Amino acid sequence: MSRVNAEPHARTFRKTQRAAYVFLSPSLSAILIFFVGPVAAALGLSFTDFDIYALGNPEYLRFVGLQNYLRLLENPVFWKALGNTLYFVVVGGPLSLAISLGAALLINSRLVRFRGLFRSVFFLPVVTTLVAVAVVWRYLYHPSDGLANIALGWVGIAPVDWLGDPDWAMPAIIIMAVWKNFGYNMIILVAGLQSIPESLYEAARIDGAGRWQQFVHVTLPMLAPTFLFVAIITMIGYFQLFAEPYVMTQGGPSDATLSIVLFMYQEGFRWWNIGYAAAISFILFLIILVVTLLQLRFLNRSRT
Amino acid sequence: MRQLRLPRLGVFLGFVCVLAACTAPRDDRVEISFWAMGSEGEKVRELTTRFERRHPQIRVRVQQIPWSAAHEKLLTAYAGDTMPDLFQLGNTWIPEFVALNALEPLGPRLETSKVLKADDWFAGILDTNVLEDRLYGLPWYVDTRLLFYRRDIFEQAGVTEAPRTWEAWIEAMQRVRSQENPGNFPILLPFDDWTPPVILALQLGSGLLRDKDRYGGFSDPAFARAFDFYIDFFRRDWAPSAGGDRPNNVYQAFAAGQVAMLITGPWNIGEFGERLPESVQASWATAPLPTADGHAPGVSIAGGASLVMSRQTAHPEPVWALMEFLTAPQQQIEFNRLTGDLPSSKRAWQTAQLDVHPHTRAFWAQLQNVRALPKIPEWERIASRITRYSELVIRREMSSTEALAALDEDVDAILEKRRWLMERIDSGPATEVSAH
Numbered sequence: 180m181s182r183v184n185a186e187p188h189a190r191t192f193r194k195t196q197r198a199a200y201v202f203l204s205p206s207l208s209a210i211l212i213f214f215v216g217p218v219a220a221a222l223g224l225s226f227t228d229f230d231i232y233a234l235g236n237p238e239y240l241r242f243v244g245l246q247n248y249l250r251l252l253e254n255p256v257f258w259k260a261l262g263n264t265l266y267f268v269v270v271g272g273p274l275s276l277a278i279s280l281g282a283a284l285l286i287n288s289r290l291v292r293f294r295g296l297f298r299s300v301f302f303l304p305v306v307t308t309l310v311a312v313a314v315v316w317r318y319l320y321h322p323s324d325g326l327a328n329i330a331l332g333w334v335g336i337a338p339v340d341w342l343g344d345p346d347w348a349m350p351a352i353i354i355m356a357v358w359k360n361f362g363y364n365m366i367i368l369v370a371g372l373q374s375i376p377e378s379l380y381e382a383a384r385i386d387g388a389g390r391w392q393q394f395v396h397v398t399l400p401m402l403a404p405t406f407l408f409v410a411i412i413t414m415i416g417y418f419q420l421f422a423e424p425y426v427m428t429q430g431g432p433s434d435a436t437l438s439i440v441l442f443m444y445q446e447g448f449r450w451w452n453i454g455y456a457a458a459i460s461f462i463l464f465l466i467i468l469v470v471t472l473l474q475l476r477f478l479n480r481s482r483t
Numbered sequence: 484m485r486q487l488r489l490p491r492l493g494v495f496l497g498f499v500c501v502l503a504a505c506t507a508p509r510d511d512r513v514e515i516s517f518w519a520m521g522s523e524g525e526k527v528r529e530l531t532t533r534f535e536r537r538h539p540q541i542r543v544r545v546q547q548i549p550w551s552a553a554h555e556k557l558l559t560a561y562a563g564d565t566m567p568d569l570f571q572l573g574n575t576w577i578p579e580f581v582a583l584n585a586l587e588p589l590g591p592r593l594e595t596s597k598v599l600k601a602d603d604w605f606a607g608i609l610d611t612n613v614l615e616d617r618l619y620g621l622p623w624y625v626d627t628r629l630l631f632y633r634r635d636i637f638e639q640a641g642v643t644e645a646p647r648t649w650e651a652w653i654e655a656m657q658r659v660r661s662q663e664n665p666g667n668f669p670i671l672l673p674f675d676d677w678t679p680p681v682i683l684a685l686q687l688g689s690g691l692l693r694d695k696d697r698y699g700g701f702s703d704p705a706f707a708r709a710f711d712f713y714i715d716f717f718r719r720d721w722a723p724s725a726g727g728d729r730p731n732n733v734y735q736a737f738a739a740g741q742v743a744m745l746i747t748g749p750w751n752i753g754e755f756g757e758r759l760p761e762s763v764q765a766s767w768a769t770a771p772l773p774t775a776d777g778h779a780p781g782v783s784i785a786g787g788a789s790l791v792m793s794r795q796t797a798h799p800e801p802v803w804a805l806m807e808f809l810t811a812p813q814q815q816i817e818f819n820r821l822t823g824d825l826p827s828s829k830r831a832w833q834t835a836q837l838d839v840h841p842h843t844r845a846f847w848a849q850l851q852n853v854r855a856l857p858k859i860p861e862w863e864r865i866a867s868r869i870t871r872y873s874e875l876v877i878r879r880e881m882s883s884t885e886a887l888a889a890l891d892e893d894v895d896a897i898l899e900k901r902r903w904l905m906e907r908i909d910s911g912p913a914t915e916v917s918a919h
Contacts, residue, residue, distance in 0.1 A: 231860055232900060234562060235583035239904060250896075321731055343729065345878070431675065433874055448555055450864050 225457035234451070247458035256460070257435050260442040263349060267438065268417045271353040274414055278357060279364035280406075284398075286365070287372045298369070302362040309359070313426040316355045317342070342428055345435035354435050356423050360416075363411045371405030372398070407478050411471055418467050440461050513801050514542045516567040518557070521550045523571060523624075523788070525784070526821040534808050537812050541801045561585050568796040569805060571788050574611040574621060579860035580791070581614050581785045587792040589806075590618040598807045603828050607785040607853035608691070614858055620789030621810045622827035624818070627783045628678050629849045632744040633737070633750060635766040636662075645770030647780075649712075652773040656721045659743050671733065671742035672713075672722045674877055677869040678784060679746050684709035685782045685854055686775040692894070696859050697902045699894030701887045702870075710873070710883055726879055734758040746772075748786070748911070752842050753823040758905065769845035771852075778852075785853035787827065825850075861897050 200207075225247055227233075233240035251257045282301050282356055286294050304312065312334065319326045320341035328338035341351040375398065383393050398427030421440040430437035430445070520525050524547030531543040546567065548556055554576065560566045561583055572580060580586050593599060601609060604622050614621040630645065637643075637655060640662040646652035656669040672679055686693065689705035693697065700706060717724035723742075730736030737745065738759050745751070755767060771780030790806050792799065808814055815831035818824060825837070825846055832838045838847040856862055872886040881889070 228900065230900060231558075231579055232582060232904060234558070235585075239900075241903075323731070431874075433878060433880065434871070451558065 196226040221398050221460060226459055227454045228452075229454040229457075231451045243454070247455050248462070250455070251458055251462065255439070256434060256442065257439075260437045260439050262416060263435065263437055264420060264439045266349055267353060267356075267420050268414060270350075271356055272410075272413050272417050274353065275357045275361050275364065275417075276406075276410060279361045279368055279409070282347045282361060282365040283368035283372055287369055298366075301365055304359045305362040307359075309422050310426055312359060313423070317427065320351055321399070343432055345433045348428055348432055352420075352423050352427060355427070356417075356420070359423075360413075364413060367409050368402070368405060371402050375401040407474070411474050414470060414474070415467055418463065418470070508634075512540055512542045513798050514544060515796075515798055515801050515805065516544045516546065517805070518546045518548050518553075518567040518570040520548050520553045520573075520788075520821060522572050523824065524548060526690060527818070530809060530814055531805070531818060534805055537808075538801070538804060541804070542719075543805060564795065565682050566793040566795050568747060568793055568798060568802045570791060570793065571623060572791050573788050574620065574622075575626060575856055575862055576784065577612060577620055577791070578614060578858045578862065581619055582860045585794055586619045586647050586819070587794045587796070588617045588619060588623065589792065589803075592803050593618060593621075596807060598811050603812070603830055605785075605850045605853065606789060607855065608827060608850065610865045611785050611855040612789050620720065620791040621806055623790045623810060624750050624786050624822070624824035625827050625850060626750075626786035626788075626825070627846065627849050628682060628746050628786075629746050629780075629783060629845055629854050630744055630770045630772060631747055631755070632770060633740060633763070633766055634768045635763075636740055636743040645768070646773045648773050648777065649775050649781075656716075656744075660721060667741050668723050668743070670716060670744040670746075671730070671736065672716055672746065674729075674874045675870050677866045677873070680713040680868070680869065680873055681708050681856070682746075682763065682772065682781075682783055683713055683775075685784070686772075692857050692859075692865075692898075695905070697898055697905065699865070699891035699898070701890045701894065702884075707883070707887055710876075710887060713873070714869070714876055714883055731840075738763050747844060749825045749843075750823070769842055771845050771849040780849050781881060783849050783853050785855045787825075859898075861901060864897055865894050868897070 226242060226244055228241045228243050228247070244448050247375060282297075285291055286298050286301070291297070318324075322338060322340045322343065323327060325341070327341060331338060339347050341347050379397050379401070380393055383397050388396065420438040421444065424436040424438055424441050425444070428436045430441050440463065443456045443459040443463070446452045517527075517531065518524070528545050531545055535541060535543055555581070557566075557570065557572075561580075566585060577586070599621070605625060608622045608625050609618075612618055612622060615755060632645065636659060638737045640655070640658040642655045642658055646655045659669040681691065684706045687705040687709045688716065689703060689709060690700055691706065693700035693703065694824065701710075716722040723729045730741055733742075733745070736742050737755075752769070758765070759767065772783050773779075773783035790809060792802050792806065796802055809818070810827065812826075812828045812834060814826075814832040815826035816835045817827045819826050819831070819835060819837070825843065826832055826835070832843075832847060837843045857865075868890055872881070872890045875881045876883050
């Protein structure tokens, strides 16, 4: 029976498959042309010294093998940029997640009034243009007339040269970036919170669980998948820190806010060292890939 | 509905015809495209309109490009074979576009020009446009750095005359320093400015690079001495070095007397006129840079922008006519009135009496002694390394000897490709990097 029926079945399957490819081909070709192609070209470029001379005359292009990568590993500026980026991810990421979660719980709480208003207010920074935000924050961070230092003065703390002091510039960027971005994660977490069935809380209450126990034993486990998604997205986004230092500090002072992507941008588009910049982008890709895989593994282990 | 459709179609067709009539070339006028940056791009339209009136057969399409995007746009245009016929280039960018073989040499045209004479330009400025004995750009407006100072503060400290030598300069700063309260400084030097150490080094005869610009020359005694003098400004507290002391708004600080002196360029003549309060307008002045070797004024750097012709242009004659028009003394005077930019033509300076005007005459004197920066595509990159290392030394994160050695190492790495190309040219057949 299987022999008789398998043949036409396989044929329909093959037919369906062919049809599927036909329908997929527009988006597949778009991905090939606009994604796979450029990525492959960039990988190729990262093994050359493509620069302004090579742009003028292709004869001046040299194949340099892994030299770009080796030079990068020797370059203290690269390590500084990597360190800055990790600082931003490790401090800014969890801070952003904690604030998003706090805001989401607040907005989801029945005790809070004007929840719609707060939701919009918290989300506003996300939809505001970064350049406009940066201008305002530069005023806030002004060493003598800025609101940040005036507020510190009220509690008796000496003024801080937020964007001019290498020790304070990155914290200043982190505060601004967290303020700008936490609303986005908050919305996703609110959706996660709302999908937790009310019956679970009821059951917990019947069992005599208090507010804190409900939070620890119901809210957190039920929110874990959403939270992990938000954590990965945030981490990937934070590794690609660029716009904030680009508009606020240009990577200064003393390279204290130079991120990997900003470093890549400067090498590539300011100095036109395209080959070198391509190598930087692939190293960043590898780092993000590894960290994402680690996070996923962590999730799988905690699930089992 | 049905009745309406026909008249509508008629109106639509009529509209299309009108549009077509508007866009269709009215005649066989030649159109040339001209990219100009920043406010020059906006103000130059007034002059190009005048040019079009004088040359009815030529139409000029001016594209205004923001400075921040100019470099990228020009390189992209080069890569895509869509360069404008004529464009403005900051003169330190010229070597890069010559290396790309994107610029038309202008020497032969200048020789036969009835309007322009090479000796009407400041020699140091003209030199920035010359690579391997070929002229690639016409100086459009000029820029250099010199002293802006508060005459009243100097006088209170007993300094009656702008310093002409380094010794006098040091003495003036010491006097101002002892007069003022500790929050006020004789001079302000931004950390992210490479020009002061480079100017001081040029004054001591440093070539900045060595061996035909193949290696960094920053550990050489001349540069090292100049660099130490520059760092001294911070160490001896003549210039604010701590974060909190540095004013955020230069104009407010200058008006309030928190800084008595700046090393800056011609754009600040206009800015000071607009931004400083009436009360200090009479008390600020400009002066050429003090000299290290007794030959006043001391050397400064030759800056500014030039007009260049694309090698891809299909209309070299009309483009050259526009270049001649814009750089001729009469238009230079007009352009100075429109933008405040300093003219490149000496005749324009004299006709408009800029050479005797209280604020610009120091520039006139300074422009007689300006020198081109190394004419290689890598220069801006090298300059950014100078900024980086001097900031590290000012912040006491490195000693100046360490910083200069590291700077040389960085610069040698940046120039590796250039060395490779020059070796190829020296050993191979007679193909040149920049002059094909």
